[in-house]
Amino acid sequence: MKPLHRLLAVLSTLLLLSCGGGTDFAGNGGGGVGTGGTGIVAGTVTGLGSVVVEDTRFDESQAVLESRPDLVRSNALALADLHIGQYAYLDLDAAGTPTRVRIESQLVGSVAGVNAATGRFTVWGHPAVINTDPDRGPVTVFSGFAGIADMQPGDAVQVYGVLQASDGTTDLLRATRIEKLAAVGALPARVTGTLRQGAGTTLLLAGRPLDVSGAANVPALGAGTAVIAVVPWTAQLPATWQASAVALLAPSAAASSLRVSGAVHLLPDGRASVQGVEVDLSTLTQQDRDAVREGSYLTIQGRSRGSDSRRADAARIEALPQGGRTAQLRGSITSVGTATFVVRGQTVDASAAQFVGGSAANLTVGTYVEVQGAQAAAGVAAQRVTFPGVPPERAVLELRGTVQSVDAAGRTARLLARDGRSFDLVLPAQGALPAVGDAIRAEGYWDGSRLQVREFRPDNAGAGEGEDR
Structure with a gap:
């Protein structure tokens, strides 16, 4: 394979995003879970x-x-x-x-009750909290906000996170990512939580009765079941959730190998709940059982019991490493600032980074890099930036240009890129074909001679080069 600098000289308009070869960045075996079964x-x-x-x-x-x-x-x-x-x-x-x-996100709705000092806010009355300590789990990432101080009551948001048990009538969602939506109603509203028993046969979600009479294909529900419910986007909190759809928070299918990560809630009789999965810890060693503490962020690997993954037997646990998980990025630099650059839409602060195979002078738009660092609210604080000698296997590329020719029978096309060079595309097996003269953005996996296109879309006229992804 050609050295990277020669490849980039040819593919100067590409955004290389890389696709893995089954190992993590340290060379350890990736995947693992599922070997020998689903x-x-x-x-x-x-x-x-x-x-x-x-x-x-x-x-x-x-x-x-x-x-x-x-x-x-x-x-x-x-x-x-x-x-x-x-x-x-x-x-x-x-x-x-x-x-x-x-x-899958856990909350979609309007922000209320923002308290920047405590890092807490609510969506549909459901409490959520940000995390700034990597030793306690993933640091909260913000998109559309600089931080919680920018969040205002009424802002429409989508929140990803993990459930953490609380002493109140509902769980606390520990947010891992908060995205500002363009407008109220941009996505269907949703609430996530553990069902609690109300009066009679009523089940409560986030402290309010859950009515599933209008929902289809509802799974078996009961107190202690963690669910995601799609509800009407209303101006005020309703007295009852009129759910149009309900799904388990836990994986809905059984698996011979299950690996789930989240905040631990201890249950009686040597059990624990992690992200809606009730885990039997009795088969673990005493040392592993002692590491399972209320509220700790753990990864538990085991095997499903029953027809879904609501219940599982634990085989081993994995605690967070000291200092938390490493943020990892591979891709082309799409913009450069003062001691910062952008890869895969993530701002990287390289002011304290160690450079391998290059230097800060090599941080230019189009240069392919591998980044390891610490996640922060607004991006990644790079600890190491590597300039590889060769591109990775099955690199993901994005081409922008004009379609020159199309072979409908073979589902291939020729693309004239913005720098004047031409590339062969293998288009998806199904779907409409582009027409000659169309300006498109094609993204897929480079096989050394052609782009195996995963998806393509019209290219917005006048879009700037090197834009953030």
Whole structure:
């Protein structure tokens, strides 16, 4: 394979995002969960360029990427829709390779009760708190806000996070990512929490009765079940949640290997609850059981019991490393500032970074880098920035240009990129083809000679070069 500087000279308009080869950035085996059977991973996204969940990198090149804003229909996601701080569910095949990556938020609604001093706010009356301490779990990432001090009552937000038990009538959501939405109602409203028993047969969600009579395909519910409910977006808090859809917070399918990360809530009889999964800890060593403390952020690996993953037997646990998870990024620099640059839409502060294979002078738009650092609210504080000698296997590229020719039978096309060079594209097996003369942005996996396109879309006329992704 050619040295990186020669590749970049040819592909000067590409945004390389990298796709993993099954190992993490330290060279450790990736995947793992699911080997020998089906597997499910549920955890916070801690890196990009293939998707990294709780420090483990997964090759998502063959996976379906999706979200379910209404909990019913799946929306396809582009690679650029994956962000650090999101909560992800990965379905793995027998080799531990993802076949599906689903991104799921926990709260969508209007902000109220913001208290910047305590780091707390509410959405639909559900309390949430930000985290600034990496030793306690993922640091809260903000998108559209500089921090909690910028959040105002009435702001429409989407919040990702993990449930933490509280002494009140509802759980506390420990936010891992907070996104400002363009407007109220931009997404279906949703509430996440553990159901509690109300009067008679009534179940309470976030302190209010939950009415599922208008929802289809509702799973079996009971006190102690953690759920996500889609509810009407109203100006005032309703007396009762009239849910249009309800889904389990826990993975909805059973798996021979389950790996779930979140805040621990201790239950009687040697059990614990993590992100809606009730885990039997009795098979763990005494040392491992002693490490399971109320509110601690842990990753628990085990095996599902029953027809879904609400109950599991623990096989081992993984505590956070000292200093928290490492933020990991791989991709092309899309803009450069004073001691900062942007990769995969994340601002990287390189002022204290160690450079490997280059120096700060090499931080230019289009240069491919690998970043390891600490996650902060507004980006990544880089500890190490590496300029690889060769690009990674199955690099993800984005091409912008004009379609020169289309072979409908072979589903291929020729693209004239903005720098005047031409590239061959292999288009997706289904869907409409572009027309000659169309200006498009095509994203996919480079095989050494052609771009295996995952998705393409019209290119906005006049969009600036080097824009953030």
